[in-house]
Amino acid sequence: MKALGTGILTACIAGIISFAANDIQLFFIMMSGVVLICFGISGLLTNAFLGGDRIRANFLSETKEHREARTNWAIQLFLLGLPSCAAAIISAFILFI
Numbered sequence: 001m002k003a004l005g006t007g008i009l010t011a012c013i014a015g016i017i018s019f020a021a022n023d024i025q026l027f028f029i030m031m032s033g034v035v036l037i038c039f040g041i042s043g044l045l046t047n048a049f050l051g052g053d054r055i056r057a058n059f060l061s062e063t064k065e066h067r068e069a070r071t072n073w074a075i076q077l078f079l080l081g082l083p084s085c086a087a088a089i090i091s092a093f094i095l096f097i
Contacts, residue, residue: 003076007083010034015087028095031088038081045074 011031018027047055059067 001079003079004082007038007080010080011083011087014084024091024095028088028091031084031091034084035081035088038077038084042074042077042081045070045077 014027014030014034018024018030043049047058050058062070
């Protein structure tokens with residue numbers, strides 16, 4: 001839950017910065033960047049971009065503790081990017097519709 005709170009705080013800080021600059025497009029760009037970084041690293045940690053043979057090789061070569069730690073980091077990064085994803089979608093509707 002700390003990661004989700006940190007994600008909300010990140011979105012609030014970006015909102016304050018874009019409000020001070022009077023530019024909602026800046027908010028959309030910042031939130032999109034946070035989403036791409038968080039979701040991209042989370043995908044790398046869960047082996048989402050690999051094929052079956054590579055995933056099987058990685059699974060057999062790592063310990064259970066290492067796999068659990070890697071999965072925990074991936075979940076935390078996903079939760080960190082989730083509020084930014086919602087904020088980016090809302091700001092996209094405001095900008096483009």
